[in-house]
Amino acid sequence: xxxxxxxxRRGATNGRTTRETSDGHEKGRAEAEAxxxxxxxRTGQRPGTRYVRIERPHAREFRRAPEGxxxxxxxxxxxxxxxxxxxxxxxxxxxxxxxxTAMTAHERIPKIKALAVFASDALSSSAYATxxxxxxxxxxxxxxxxxxxxxxxxxIVALFAIVATAYRQTIHAxxxxxxxxxxxxxxxxxxxxxxxxxxxxxxxxxxxxVSISAGVAxxxxxxxxxxxxxxxxAVFFVAFMTFANLRGVRESANIFTVPTYLFIGAxxxxxxxxxxxxxxxxxxxxxxxxxxxxxxxxxxxxxVFLLLRAFSSGCAALTGTEAISDGVPAFKEPQAxxxxxxxLAMAIIxxxxxxxxxxxxxxxxxxxxxxxxxxxxxxxxxxxxxxPLYYLIQAATMxxxxxxANTAFADFPRLSFFLARDGFLPRQFSFRGDxxxxxxxxxxxxxxxxxxxxxxxxxxxxxxPLYAAGVFISFTCSQSSMLRRWRTRxxxxxxxxxxxNGIGALTCGMVAIVTAAxxxxxxxxxxxxxxxxxxxxxxxIYSHYQRVADELxxxxxxxxxxxxxxxxxxxxxxxxxxxxxxxxxxxxxxxxDNVTAVHVTDDLEAAERLKDQWEEWxxxxxxxxxxxxxxxxxxxxxAYIEARRKNEPNRLVTVVLAEFVPKHWWEWILHNQTxxxxxxxxxxxxxxxxxxxxxxxxx
Numbered sequence: 102x103x104x105x106x107x108x109x110r111r112g113a114t115n116g117r118t119t120r121e122t123s124d125g126h127e128k129g130r131a132e133a134e135a136x137x138x139x140x141x142x143r144t145g146q147r148p149g150t151r152y153v154r155i156e157r158p159h160a161r162e163f164r165r166a167p168e169g170x171x172x173x174x175x176x177x178x179x180x181x182x183x184x185x186x187x188x189x190x191x192x193x194x195x196x197x198x199x200x201x202t203a204m205t206a207h208e209r210i211p212k213i214k215a216l217a218v219f220a221s222d223a224l225s226s227s228a229y230a231t232x233x234x235x236x237x238x239x240x241x242x243x244x245x246x247x248x249x250x251x252x253x254x255x256x257i258v259a260l261f262a263i264v265a266t267a268y269r270q271t272i273h274a275x276x277x278x279x280x281x282x283x284x285x286x287x288x289x290x291x292x293x294x295x296x297x298x299x300x301x302x303x304x305x306x307x308x309x310x311v312s313i314s315a316g317v318a319x320x321x322x323x324x325x326x327x328x329x330x331x332x333x334x335a336v337f338f339v340a341f342m343t344f345a346n347l348r349g350v351r352e353s354a355n356i357f358t359v360p361t362y363l364f365i366g367a368x369x370x371x372x373x374x375x376x377x378x379x380x381x382x383x384x385x386x387x388x389x390x391x392x393x394x395x396x397x398x399x400x401x402x403x404x405v406f407l408l409l410r411a412f413s414s415g416c417a418a419l420t421g422t423e424a425i426s427d428g429v430p431a432f433k434e435p436q437a438x439x440x441x442x443x444x445l446a447m448a449i450i451x452x453x454x455x456x457x458x459x460x461x462x463x464x465x466x467x468x469x470x471x472x473x474x475x476x477x478x479x480x481x482x483x484x485x486x487x488x489p490l491y492y493l494i495q496a497a498t499m500x501x502x503x504x505x506a507n508t509a510f511a512d513f514p515r516l517s518f519f520l521a522r523d524g525f526l527p528r529q530f531s532f533r534g535d536x537x538x539x540x541x542x543x544x545x546x547x548x549x550x551x552x553x554x555x556x557x558x559x560x561x562x563x564x565x566p567l568y569a570a571g572v573f574i575s576f577t578c579s580q581s582s583m584l585r586r587w588r589t590r591x592x593x594x595x596x597x598x599x600x601x602n603g604i605g606a607l608t609c610g611m612v613a614i615v616t617a618a619x620x621x622x623x624x625x626x627x628x629x630x631x632x633x634x635x636x637x638x639x640x641x642i643y644s645h646y647q648r649v650a651d652e653l654x655x656x657x658x659x660x661x662x663x664x665x666x667x668x669x670x671x672x673x674x675x676x677x678x679x680x681x682x683x684x685x686x687x688x689x690x691x692x693x694d695n696v697t698a699v700h701v702t703d704d705l706e707a708a709e710r711l712k713d714q715w716e717e718w719x720x721x722x723x724x725x726x727x728x729x730x731x732x733x734x735x736x737x738x739x740a741y742i743e744a745r746r747k748n749e750p751n752r753l754v755t756v757v758l759a760e761f762v763p764k765h766w767w768e769w770i771l772h773n774q775t776x777x778x779x780x781x782x783x784x785x786x787x788x789x790x791x792x793x794x795x796x797x798x799x800x
Contacts, residue, residue: 222421
C-alpha cells in the first residue's frame with residue numbers, strides 16, 4: 102500500500118470526485134485554500150489503492166487564481182440578517198451593484214462624455230460670468246457698462262485661451278492626472294504643492310455651491326414662487342449630485358451627457374435667432390431695466406480699480422479649466438491625447454458661450470435685475486418672449502448649472518486620492534467604493550458644499566468673491582511649476598513650452614493678485630486665511646503618518662519575531678454566572694494558566710450568591726469581588742486591570758469579554774452597552790488585549 106502522500110488523489114468541487122496522478126498532487130495549490138477544504142481518505146476498488154476525496158464547500162465564495170492565491174467572489178458580499186439585507190438592497194437601488202477592480206478600465210469614458218463630466222463647470226460659467234461683470238460696473242452707470250462690458254469680456258476670453266493652452270502642456274507632461282498638485286510637488290516641492298491643492302479643494306467646494314446656487318436662481322427666475330425655497334432646492338440638488346456620482350464615473354457621465362449638450366445646443370440656437378433678428382431683421386429689443394438711483398462717479402485710479410474688480414468677477418468664467426488635467430486617468434486610451442482634445446473643445450465652446458451672452462447683454466441693454474431674474478433669463482425672454490423656447494433655455498441653463506457641480510465631484514475625490522496616497526489626507530480618501538468611485542471624497546464634498554449653501558443662503562453673488570481667488574492661486578502654482586520643469590529639464594520643445602507656461606504663470610499670477618486685492622473686503626480675505634489653515638492641517642496629517650511609519654518599520658537588526666512568548670494575564674469581567682459566560686471562561690483557560698474572574702458590584706448579598714455558584718462551576722479560576730460603594734461598574738474594573746498590568750509590566754493583559762448576540766439586530770441596543778464602553782476605554786491602554794467571545798442566542 103502506497104504512503105498517503107504518494108497515493109493518487111481524488112479532488113472534487115462541492116463533493117464531486119476526479120482522479121489525479123500522484124505527480125500532480127498539491128502542485129499549484131495555495132496554502133490558504135487548503136484551510137477551506139475538507140479531506141477524506143477513501144479506499145479504492147483495486148487492492149492497495151487509496152484516494153483523497155476533497156470537498157470545497159466554499160467554492161462559491163472563493164476561487165483559485167493562477168498565481169496561487171484565492172479570490173473572494175461577489176457572493177461574500179451577500180448580507181446576513183434582515184437589517185443588513187434591507188440596507189444592501191437600498192444601497193444597490195441608489196448607487197447600483199458593486200463593480201470588481203478588473204472593471205476599472207471599462208469605467209473610462211470617451212471624449213464626448215468626458216466633455217459633459219469635466220467641462221460642465223467651465224461651460225456653465227457663461228451663464229453667470231457676464232452677470233458678475235455687469236454687477237461690478239452698474240454702480241458707475243449705464244455709460245460705463247456699455248463702454249467696458251465687451252472689452253472686459255474679450256480680455257477674459259484671451260486669458261481663457263492662455264490658460265487652456267498652458268494646461269494642454271500639463272496634460273501631456275503629466276498624463277497620470279493630479280493637475281496642479283502633482284506638477285507643483287514634482288517641480289516646486291511640498292509646501293507650494295499643498296498651497297495649490299488647498300486652493301483646488303476650496304475651488305471644488307465653491308464650484309458645487311456656486312453652480313447649484315446659480316442653477317436654483319435660474320429656476321426661481323422662471324418660477325418666482327419658488328424663490329423662498331431656494332436653499333432647500335439647492336441642498337436637494339447637492340444631495341442628488343452626491344448620490345449620482347457614487348454610482349461611478351461612467352454612470353454619472355451617462356446621466357449628465359444629454360443635459361450638457363442640450364444647454365450647448367439651446368444657447369447657440371438662441372444666439373443664432375438673436376443675431377438673425379439684429380442683423381437681418383433689424384430688430385433690437387431693449388430691456389426695461391433702469392440704472393441704480395444712486396450712481397457714483399468714477400475716474401482715474403477709482404475707475405481702474407472698478408474695471409479690475411469687474412474683470413476679476415468675470416474671471417469666474419475660467420473656473421473648471423484645470424478639471425480635465427486633474428482627471429486624465431478617467432479618459433479612454435490614448436488618455437493624454439483625448440484629454441488635450443477635450444480641453445481644446447471646452448475652451449472654444451466656453452469662450453463662444455461667454456462672448457455670446459456678453460454681446461447680447463450689450464445689444465439688448467441688459468442690466469442686473471433688481472428682482473431675481475438672471476441676465477440669461479432676460480436675454481431669453483427678449484429673444485423668444487415668454488413661450489416654450491424661453492422655458493427651454495431656462496431649463497437647459499438650470500440643468501447645466503446644477504450639473505456643473507459634477508466637475509467638482511469628478512475632480513475633488515481624485516485630488517483627495519492623490520493627497521491621501523501621499524499621506525496628506527486620511528487613508529480613507531484613497532479607497533474606492535462599490536462602484537469604483539472614491540466614495541469618501543464624494544461624500545465629504547457633498548457635506549461641506551451643502552453646509553456652505555446653507556450658510557450663504559444659496560446666494561451666488563455672495564459666494565463668487567470667494568471663488569476666483571483660490572482658483573487662480575492654483576493656476577499660478579501649476580504654470581510656474583511647468584515653467585520650472587521646462588527650464589530645468591530642457592525636454593524637446595522646451596523653448597515653446599517655456600513661452601506658453603511663462604505667459605500663463607505671469608497672467609494667472611497677476612489675476613490672482615488683482616482678485617485678492619479687489620475682492621478682499623467682499624470675502625476674499627477668508628480664502629487667504631483658509632488656505633494656510635488647510636496647508637497646516639494637511640502637513641500635520643502627513644507628519645502623523647510619517648511618525649507612525651517610522652515607529653512601525655521592521656528592522657531585522659533591532660526586532661525579531663519571538664519564538665517563545667510569556668503567557669498573558671487573563672481577566673474575565675463577570676456580570677453574573679450564566680450559560681453565556683462559560684465559553685468565555687473556556688477560552689480564557691486555553692489562553693493562559695493565569696486567569697482571574699472579576700465581579701464589580703454594589704450588592705454584597707448578590708455577590709455572596711455568585712460565590713456559591715462559582716464554587717460549583719469554576720473552582721479552578723480565582724474570583725475577585727470588587728465592591729463599588731459609589732455604584733460605578735466601569736471605573737473600578739479599569740483600575741483593577743491597570744493595577745494588574747503595572748504589577749507585571751512584562752506580561753500582556755488580556756481581557757476576555759463574554760457577550761451574547763441577540764437573534765435580531767434591533768435587540769442589540771438592549772444589551773452589551775457596558776462591554777462596548779469597556780472595549781472603547783481599553784482600546785487606548787498599552788499592553789492590553791481585548792477578546793470578545795460571543796454567545797449567539799437562538800430562541
